[in-house]
Amino acid sequence: MCGGSVASEVYLCFIAYQASYTGSSSDEDEQSPREKSQKTSKGSTDFCVKNISQAAFGRREIEIAEQEMPGIIALRKRAMDDKPLKGAKIVGCTHINAQTAVLIETLVELGATVRWSACNIFSTQNEVAAALAEAGHPVFAWRGESEEDFWWCIDKCINAENWQPNMILDDGGDATHLMLKKYPAMFKMIKGICEESVTGVHRLYQLSKAGKLTVPAMNVNDSVTKTMFDNLYSCRESIIDSLKRATDVMFGGKQVVVCGYGEVGKGCCQALKGLGCTVYVTEIDPVCALQGCMDGFRVVKLSEVIRQVDILVTATGNKNVVTRDHMDKMKNGAIVCNMGHSNTEIDVNSLRTPDLTWEKVRSQVDHILWPDGKRIILLAEGRLVNLSCSSVPSFVVSITSCTQALALIELFNAPAGRYKSDVYLLPKKMDEYVASLHLPTFDAHLTELSDEQAKYMGLNKAGPFKPNYYRY
Amino acid sequence: MCGGSVASEVYLCFIAYQASYTGSSSDEDEQSPREKSQKTSKGSTDFCVKNISQAAFGRREIEIAEQEMPGIIALRKRAMDDKPLKGAKIVGCTHINAQTAVLIETLVELGATVRWSACNIFSTQNEVAAALAEAGHPVFAWRGESEEDFWWCIDKCINAENWQPNMILDDGGDATHLMLKKYPAMFKMIKGICEESVTGVHRLYQLSKAGKLTVPAMNVNDSVTKTMFDNLYSCRESIIDSLKRATDVMFGGKQVVVCGYGEVGKGCCQALKGLGCTVYVTEIDPVCALQGCMDGFRVVKLSEVIRQVDILVTATGNKNVVTRDHMDKMKNGAIVCNMGHSNTEIDVNSLRTPDLTWEKVRSQVDHILWPDGKRIILLAEGRLVNLSCSSVPSFVVSITSCTQALALIELFNAPAGRYKSDVYLLPKKMDEYVASLHLPTFDAHLTELSDEQAKYMGLNKAGPFKPNYYRY
Amino acid sequence: MCGGSVASEVYLCFIAYQASYTGSSSDEDEQSPREKSQKTSKGSTDFCVKNISQAAFGRREIEIAEQEMPGIIALRKRAMDDKPLKGAKIVGCTHINAQTAVLIETLVELGATVRWSACNIFSTQNEVAAALAEAGHPVFAWRGESEEDFWWCIDKCINAENWQPNMILDDGGDATHLMLKKYPAMFKMIKGICEESVTGVHRLYQLSKAGKLTVPAMNVNDSVTKTMFDNLYSCRESIIDSLKRATDVMFGGKQVVVCGYGEVGKGCCQALKGLGCTVYVTEIDPVCALQGCMDGFRVVKLSEVIRQVDILVTATGNKNVVTRDHMDKMKNGAIVCNMGHSNTEIDVNSLRTPDLTWEKVRSQVDHILWPDGKRIILLAEGRLVNLSCSSVPSFVVSITSCTQALALIELFNAPAGRYKSDVYLLPKKMDEYVASLHLPTFDAHLTELSDEQAKYMGLNKAGPFKPNYYRY
């Protein structure tokens, strides 16, 4: 979700994880964890966390998260006897929180041994890290790591005694790159890499192009089921939630323009329409524009409606979609926010001029005042409002975690030759399996093909059920 | 909104006003306002608030509220020259916050003189009260009044030197009753009462039945436009907002049962369906049940679906709609909350037994644990979740305020004989006027009847446009 | 539905009943039924229909209609033993078709004796009339009556040997007025009148005002449940159906303006929005306009959008809402139709000028050609498109029939003094009963109040459940 270690997203992720974080003790202890001498109750010292004594509290957080992540727990139960990851030695580098802890412990239950570090210096839930360490998993992470701590932690996961890892689970590509640069021999022994972030995937494709990728890698970021939930279903709810929490705006009767009618834009439009907004759409792609028309939205250029809209939402992945010129024309009290990929969509810098006054009215909410008294409400300074002003539902994380676990299982168990040293999308059958793990949550019952029907359709009864180009 | 001074709602209102209250200084000053000697900058001492020096901050709150209450501001502008309340001397007793301050100052701009107290011991925004006092309005109110303070404040508004009030604006009926009991002669000089709460209206009808109501009273609680916004439009948004803020639940695919398909229930169902829930409805009234069917909801008895629903919402106004027996059958992780009139709908007391464990996980959210580990999530201990976990949009308050102001204008200016000593609903024309004041917010343009069309329809071009029994 | 005997609606009703009429034999027999000598199989001659030998075919039509009218059949079963109409002697004057036949035979099963004529010279289904006659009910009606035949038939129902009617079931007021004028003594013996049409109700209110109404009358036209189905629920479907059947238009992406946001307009807007149209609304009433805003529609003056809309629908009940000037501005290929009360909404006469060419492209569809080649598609020449180009679902008729039957039962059984010589709305309890009769169709299950709950709410467990002013 948070998209790796890119600088511009750090604060963002920090905020996001803060929001879903309740009951943390204050971090007033200023001693570096690296200087502390800590032990688990069983005597292990192979870890480095803020405070091992917080383990019980972290365990409770993990238990609550388990209840909200039905898919990954179902996977754990189904595969526990098979131990499909028996022999897997995984270097993990992800956010460390209650939800990823559920993933980590699932991997272990499926047979893997792991060493884990954080992909982000701010996002670690210290209690959870403590609970993982107490449970015997070598974890090296705490909130507020320095840059140097950050790389030291990853190094501790790669380079340890009696430890030759064979899998990498990465979120941003930092573990992958450290191993490749510093331990090239070790890297050659890796059976597969599973990468979750946009950034990390981008780096893998670059490695591949440059001929430097010597192991198979799985791009789980673009998996079908995961993508649907990350974009369409998640944003359909978080646009409403974010705007409400930040501004208490009433939606009924409001005019909204959504820039971009991709999956995120579609989710936003559907939710806003459902609550009585009049929604306009802008698009550069004629196919998406036609979809917007058929879904009942007026497709316009931003300049056509900018003077009349009450709310402006960007979801394009592009830059400078909303300019100072646009915002000069907006009406008093209008809200501007971004649901897209990065903080470039709204030209926020153009608002930092002497003639405009910024008033921070609450966390993530600035009022920008024009000389004539006009007030524009800018959310999260143009960063992703759904991460800044809302939280990612555990269910969405469960989908992602299952996808990661299955990617590891696939890469680890694939017969020689199935995957070469390239970047792959998750096989459709695995994508379908992720979905099937989450159906019981909805008490949904799949129909099974009869032999006769399977033959008629030319399908295997266990799937995959669709050609690769199927668009869902 | 908060429905007067009934004990069971006090805490509720406190919470609600807390939620929308930002930036208040800490109230650590323990000296009673009644013991303090304070003066406005112009030297007036005819007021009693927490701290007159907070006036500037309160003024800013009022100014922001003005921006979000377009209707009452439009009314102020349109009627400012006419001064339709010139000569009106109003005893006011309502919540005192930025939004009611806009109403109070509007009444003054329309020609009235006022004296104002709070209808609730917890709900006063001290800064706003200070700002009103500083502006020269005699206000007697602070947060955390004692019972004795409460009545003292109201008394100060009724009984003052050179003051014979002729109008009452009441929210709960306390000012009305104090004057009636203690100052019966003064009460006889009153031209009209405007009452906003369910409770206060109920008390007026009882007075009327008992033959003790000697002045005309306007029941603004049941005005058409106000009711639509208070119930349907407001709850359509607040059900989503409350559930998200309290639980971060993902709506897509969830099964929900809404008990009661009145205006509140209709709003809840529409919003939840719009976000991908499967919604069931329970009803006692066959007409509403049939509406539920035609709107696409399965109408069931609660027992039919109680085992399968993820979320249960009550909106009946009735008591014990959800019993311990129901909750015993609900599934692990299910959410229970109330959007109805009072805290009686869910039999919360039945959950206070030794076999169940309550865990408060955050403000307004309790987990109730069954012996077998089942966990039910109870919101706001069964009180109104939309007031407890969300906030009332200023736009809705603007509708209510306009309705109150117009009721006062109507009663004050009505020719002798139009109103007798009884309880009246707001004339339809006034209801239409409230609506028309809010149309510019939506850039909505009314069509005007031509003379020929008005004649054809048998209507006055200025309205009212519908017979009294019209159901909208 | 068809609204009585007003001239302008005659052709309309004719069309409507034509549309739902299948398999009729050709009416080539030119001899007047009045000149024919016919007998039922049991030897009765007390009837006058087109052709008694068509009875078997009519009986089959009635049987099919019974399957589609669950409510009236349920009423028949529930009340069959009680015979609540025992002793009732009813003069009926309504449309005569399979659906009204189900009503007529229900009244008889509940104990009434009846004599029946048609309220419209074109709408009689001859086979059904034959089946009713064959079953022993004195029916006087055929399709294509002359004006003189029309009154003769009604007269035969009022004035017969050994027949003193005590109830009237009227649709348009013609039976009522004939009896009042011609048989005033007989009229005084009437216990009650049940009137179904707008026109008939209007005539009753005029009689009442003039002091000439000497018996109680029930206005069933404005009953709550009936009105919902006639307007909101029926039109929500028939706007789609009518436009599709007449024009094969694709709705997705179309811009539509709906004039009038009453119940009919609300139904149209909801359906069109649901299929991907962008919908604009015009309104004269600020309350309805505000509803339009909150439901997500732009409220505009017609002139603002007339140049851009693809479809224009009127639903105002007013006249000249769409003028020649408007239509001059519409774009090529635009569709114009009326869902309102009468054919006055679109100024169709203004299109009958020499410069415009009318092309009838199919039944109910005219293309109007402007000199520059522009083509406007006018449906049903401005008459009600849902009656002209679609059909009224049996379920809606079932609601109306139940309402009529219950009105008769109430008037016939009411204790002396409950009803005076005035026009009444159906008691709410009866309205609720109509609704309850139709719930089993949807497998909907009502919740019953416990004694404790009923007491808490101050309600009778059997209803009525709402105050009279409740707006649903």
Add this chain to the structure above:
Amino acid sequence: MCGGSVASEVYLCFIAYQASYTGSSSDEDEQSPREKSQKTSKGSTDFCVKNISQAAFGRREIEIAEQEMPGIIALRKRAMDDKPLKGAKIVGCTHINAQTAVLIETLVELGATVRWSACNIFSTQNEVAAALAEAGHPVFAWRGESEEDFWWCIDKCINAENWQPNMILDDGGDATHLMLKKYPAMFKMIKGICEESVTGVHRLYQLSKAGKLTVPAMNVNDSVTKTMFDNLYSCRESIIDSLKRATDVMFGGKQVVVCGYGEVGKGCCQALKGLGCTVYVTEIDPVCALQGCMDGFRVVKLSEVIRQVDILVTATGNKNVVTRDHMDKMKNGAIVCNMGHSNTEIDVNSLRTPDLTWEKVRSQVDHILWPDGKRIILLAEGRLVNLSCSSVPSFVVSITSCTQALALIELFNAPAGRYKSDVYLLPKKMDEYVASLHLPTFDAHLTELSDEQAKYMGLNKAGPFKPNYYRY
């Protein structure tokens, strides 16, 4: 749309084209067109149609179709000067009706010469064929061809004097196969084939696998924009339209099960939900099942709801999805219909047993009576109800026609080597172009990328805008 020349679809297409066919003269002339001697007004005899004298009437039909096909007309205008098909010699074999005539004449205006036959013995609109012939296009087609006539007509298009075709536009693959078998030398000169039907595409892939495809072929059947309209947008409207026209059913409150949640199923579900149905979904694919959940539908096995549903719709593409056993359990009055790919989904043959009685109540509507009196309403005998009981909107045909024309242009103008002897999907840029041609209909305005934005996104400003795997 009609999917080629497969026997089982012939009657179907016949019906479909009948439905949209108005004003045809009776075809009582029994002389075979092949025996007639006919001439155009300019003296040409190179054609064979039913009756050349009907040309004027056919021309009018074509002109009306042009108005409803904005995209193809826009293409005609934009490319008219370029003549991108100059030199193309096209053998066409498609349905021949007003809409395909617009395509044919567009190809000619873009520079092509053509010879055209029908892909179906029943679907030719004789007047339109006459109009095409009169305009100088060699057309060989009439309604009611014999099998032998059918192949004779195609042969006349392939094998003519001074005629070496270089392109084939096929719908079902018959022209392709005749040329391949009978004129293999000629086939080798072909530059490209454009195939529109499922069947024809399937045959091409088989040829390709068998190594017999010696020319490039374009599969336009699976083009993105076309598929969206053929399936999702078209079916969203036609399910409603078909059910209404066939049964006059009221949708509000009905329970419906839709088998299959692919594009067709999604369209059906969305429309039915929008009109107040409760919709259940069955699925075999967990990804689609999860989509169903998130869109608010209960995903069930058919057996779970079969006893309670009022309407059953199949949209799976599979066989025997609904069996006799299912239908034995359905309730009285339930409706069964098919929106899927073929007539195999409902096991209609299982209903042809002596214990069941079939009653044809109107065209395309059979009542099947069970011994106990239960009545199931079967539409179109299980064939595609949207083609049988509704019609394909011209707008959808416009999308398809544009796709075909652009496929021909692409194949004809592609530089050597771009396409090999294989089956290709339309390039995304062309798909986007089809969409862009239809945006003006909706008055939709695309946003253009700035140079800076295009660079940031790594896109060409003219598209394509998405990677090939993009799922829209």
